[in-house]
Amino acid sequence: MSKKSQDVTSRLTDSSKYTGSHKNRFDDSGKGLGKAGRENLVEYTGSTSSQSRDFGVTKGNVTKSDKPVVSGGLGKEKFGTQADKPISIILFRNGDKHHTGEKLVLKKEKYRTFDQILQAATNSVKLTTGPVKKIYKAPELKKVVKSFADFENNGKYLCCSGEPPASKEKLPAALF
Numbered sequence: 613m614s615k616k617s618q619d620v621t622s623r624l625t626d627s628s629k630y631t632g633s634h635k636n637r638f639d640d641s642g643k644g645l646g647k648a649g650r651e652n653l654v655e656y657t658g659s660t661s662s663q664s665r666d667f668g669v670t671k672g673n674v675t676k677s678d679k680p681v682v683s684g685g686l687g688k689e690k691f692g693t694q695a696d697k698p699i700s701i702i703l704f705r706n707g708d709k710h711h712t713g714e715k716l717v718l719k720k721e722k723y724r725t726f727d728q729i730l731q732a733a734t735n736s737v738k739l740t741t742g743p744v745k746k747i748y749k750a751p752e753l754k755k756v757v758k759s760f761a762d763f764e765n766n767g768k769y770l771c772c773s774g775e776p777p778a779s780k781e782k783l784p785a786a787l788f
Contacts, residue, residue, distance in 0.1 A: 698718060699763050701768070702715055702767070702768050702769070703733055703770075704737070704769070705771060706770055709782055716732060723760065729760065730743070731743075733771050739773045741774075745774045746773075747770070748772065749767065750768040757769065
């Protein structure tokens with residue numbers, strides 16, 4: 613290498629002579645800062661700024677903590693947060709043997725009380741005798757459902773408006 617090319621190379625690689633945004637990419641000794649020299653980094657600790665702590669933009673090497681923010685099974689279960697599975701039920705009208713049934717999907721997040729389930733059943737089944745007040749589990753029609761936990765997935769249920777279930781001849785065959 614010639615002397616002239618050595619001078620050019622040493623001049624181009626001397627970080628003390630850099631100007632503009634390039635001078636921020638190296639510390640005083642000439643060592644590169646990596647990502648901290650190219651981007652403004654912000655500490656994300658979950659806390660807010662106050663007089664005693666400031667989470668502004670830094671130019672130093674910021675290390676992110678590997679400590680989880682949330683404790684428990686979050687992140688360990690498959691695909692992140694696991695929601696409760698919805699329950700799909702089929703509701704039938706009392707006394708209407710031609711009714712094919714109405715499908716209703718129950719989610720604990722949506723129906724927090726049993727009254728909300730009764731209201732949804734009323735809107736879905738549309739009894740001629742009034743709102744749904746009792747829901748019976750098929751095929752026995754002896755057990756009255758009283759809570760969300762009593763419902764079974766793909767279960768069949770008879771909706772009544774206070775009256776007892778009609779005779780089997782007046783009920784849909786699909787209920788049994």
